[in-house]
Amino acid sequence: MTRTGAFGAEVAAFQVILRTWLQLMQSVRDRLVDVPREPLHEAEHRAYVAEAMDHHVSYFLAKSILALRDPAVALCPPRLSLLAKALLWIGGWQPTAALRLVPAGALSAEQASSLEAIRAVTRAAVAAVEKEMRRVQNDGLVRFMLAGRAAASAAAVAAAEKAAIGRMVARQWSVSVVADSLRMEVLRRVVALLSPLQAVDFLADVVRMEISMHQM
Template identity: 30%
Template structure:
């Protein structure tokens, strides 16, 4: 697990670099070249997330229990985890929150008929598609939660069915991989529903949330350690 923890620290540092690139990107794009640059940057960030889940899957096959416990995360992060990571439906709360904030900040321009092109300028069809995807994601989330509950309900089996240990750990690996697959697919599908400009803003919000919670968690863990 120490190897994945080292990977995560490097991956997290690279995410910060990508966040800086996202934040510095031209929005809204004023020409086709800038539009292509945004598309390339979004793909680059999504590839970075794919790398994370690929490495995490390998770690789960080596030590599923440790991956579920997420030792690389702070106590605060773990308190918010759903099966070793963020809850997929968080993506939709981000879209709605960022859309509301930007809509309110540009409401005068919007009332004048001016288009901002950002997350505050989502079309009715985009809202409908995001809502439909949210419903699908909630259904999948609940099904995976039920799978984990079934696995946990069989905890007493560990005392009497040692020969089946490999099978039980295999089931846990499957649950973790399904959860991570849903996390990645959710972000990918949300990004597909947005324009490049909107996708960049969504990815910025997602990364800033991740950095913000981790920063608070690091501070709390440090205070707790010093207090002891």
């Protein structure tokens, strides 16, 4: 299969994964929004929170498998609007954006303190991921420019350039996986500090944000 053909197949595969996941998340959002809020329904709150978290784990796993073949598909999902693309952070929502969805006014002093600690850890992790992506891009460009200098033929130049691109793609995949892992870790940490009902409200807002990015 040609490069163009392979890329087209991967785009199509990602669109199927994304479309299926968004349909699932729309159903999850509806359940999170409509669940009875009385304490006696705490078991339902916990069940819907677990369902939303499981869907995120499955999506990030499927995305990482597809990105292994071509990170560009996952780093910039197809058919996003220009506005949505401008809001992307390494293929998805910025982890600190999710933290802004936590209803601060409803938190206890202990929860608020824990949330601030999560914010600090997340900001540091975001900075580290961004630094690594810049390093990958800069190193990839330099390696590509230098790839053919010692080559003895046009074929050798092409092979060296292909190898340089391959190394950069592999490193981009690693960064994209780390970015999704950070997104998932933020969800886990926030859900862990919230009550079941607070977690329901938080995840409902996260899902709304995710869906809206693909409807802009």
